Amino acid sequence: MxxxxxxxxxxxxxxxxxxxxxxxxxxxxxxxxxxxxxxxxxxxxxxxxxxxxxxxxxxxxxxxxxxxxxxxxxxxxxxxxxxxxxxxxxxxxxxxxxxxxxxxxxxxxxxxxxxxxxxxxxxxxxxxxxxxxxxxxxxxxLTRPPAPAVPAKWRGSVKSRFLAPADHERMQRNAHAAFGEVTPGRHAAGIEYPDIADGELDFILYWRTLPWDHAPGSLLVTEAGGVSARLDGSTYRPEAPGGVDGLLVAADRDTWEHVRTVLFAD
The missing domain is CATH 3.30.540.10 (Fructose-1,6-Bisphosphatase, subunit A, domain 1)
Structure with missing residues (x-):
C-alpha cells in the first residue's frame, strides 16, 4: 500500500x-x-x-x-x-x-x-x-458517521447533467426540495469521495461512471462504512466505458435508500 x-x-x-x-x-x-x-x-x-x-x-x-x-x-x-x-x-x-x-x-x-x-x-x-x-x-x-437524522440537514450533490433534460430537471427539483444543501459538486471524484468518507457530504449521485474515476473512491467510502451502489442496489464494480450508468454514494444504507426514493419520485 x-x-x-x-x-x-x-x-x-x-x-x-x-x-x-x-x-x-x-x-x-x-x-x-x-x-x-x-x-x-x-x-x-x-x-x-x-x-x-x-x-x-x-x-x-x-x-x-x-x-x-x-x-x-x-x-x-x-x-x-x-x-x-x-x-x-x-x-x-x-x-x-x-x-x-x-x-x-x-x-x-x-x-x-x-x-x-x-x-x-x-x-x-x-x-x-x-x-x-x-x-x-x-x-x-476513517469511520463514516451516520448522516443527520433529519434529511433537511443533509448535504449532497446530484450530478445528473448526462441525463435527458427532463430527468435532470426533475432530479434537481426533488433534491433541492428535500435536502438541506445540494451543491454542484467539485468536479473531481478524487475530492468528492473523500468528502463523503470524511463526513463533509452525505450523498452524491453520479450518472456517468468511468472506472478510473469511481473505483478508488467507491472502495474508500465503503471501507469507511458508507455505501456505493448502482441504482438497482447492486454493489459497485468497475465497468469499461459505455457500460452501466448511475451510481449513488451515501453515508449509510438508510440515507442511500431515502435519497434514491426522493430523486426518482415523479
Whole structure:
C-alpha cells in the first residue's frame, strides 16, 4: 500500500505539480469533443504505468491510454488483475488553477476493487483503502458517521447533467426540495469521495461512471462504512466505458435508500 502511494506522490511531484498554474501554451489539448487533457495528464500516466508494472506486472488501464485505444478497457473483464489509473482527476480544475484535483490508482481483481489510492497534491493528503482492511487518511483510520437524522440537514450533490433534460430537471427539483444543501459538486471524484468518507457530504449521485474515476473512491467510502451502489442496489464494480450508468454514494444504507426514493419520485 505504501509503495503505490509513493509512486503517485512522486509522479505528481515530477510532472503534475510543477505545471499547476504554470501550463504553457500548447500544453492543453482536446482529446474528444468537450474533453480536455494536458501534458501533465499524459506524462504522469506514463510514469505511473511503468512503476506500477514494476510492482505488479498486470495490465494498466489508464484514462489517457484508453482515450487513444478504447479496447484497452476490456482488460477489466478479461484479465484476472488490472491496475486502474487516473493521472490527473479534475483536469478542468487543474487547467483553471483550482486546487481540487487528485492523482488516483486502484487495483482490481476478478472484477472487484481490492485496493485504492487517492493523492491530493495541493494539501499533500493521501487516502487509501484496502478491501476488508479499512479506509485511511494518512495514518488516521476513517469511520463514516451516520448522516443527520433529519434529511433537511443533509448535504449532497446530484450530478445528473448526462441525463435527458427532463430527468435532470426533475432530479434537481426533488433534491433541492428535500435536502438541506445540494451543491454542484467539485468536479473531481478524487475530492468528492473523500468528502463523503470524511463526513463533509452525505450523498452524491453520479450518472456517468468511468472506472478510473469511481473505483478508488467507491472502495474508500465503503471501507469507511458508507455505501456505493448502482441504482438497482447492486454493489459497485468497475465497468469499461459505455457500460452501466448511475451510481449513488451515501453515508449509510438508510440515507442511500431515502435519497434514491426522493430523486426518482415523479
Amino acid at each position: 505504501d509503495k503505490v502511494a509513493e509512486i503517485l506522490a512522486e509522479a505528481s511531484a515530477e510532472v503534475v505539480e510543477p505545471r499547476f498554474r504554470a501550463l504553457a501554451a500548447g500544453e492543453v489539448m482536446e482529446k474528444a469533443p468537450g474533453e480536455v487533457v494536458t501534458v501533465a495528464d499524459r506524462e504522469a500516466e506514463v510514469i505511473i504505468e511503468r512503476r506500477l508494472r514494476e510492482l505488479l506486472p498486470v495490465p494498466v488501464v489508464g484514462e489517457e491510454a484508453v482515450a487513444a485505444d478504447p479496447a484497452l478497457a476490456r482488460a477489466l473483464h478479461s484479465e484476472p488483475a488490472v491496475w486502474l489509473v487516473d493521472p490527473v482527476d479534475g483536469t478542468s480544475n487543474f487547467i483553471a488553477g483550482r486546487p481540487e484535483f487528485a492523482v488516483m490508482a486502484s487495483l482490481v481483481r476478478a472484477g472487484q476493487t481490492v485496493a485504492a489510492w487517492i493523492w491530493q497534491p495541493v494539501t499533500a493528503t493521501c487516502y487509501t483503502a484496502e478491501l476488508g482492511a479499512g479506509a485511511w487518511r494518512g495514518g488516521h483510520r
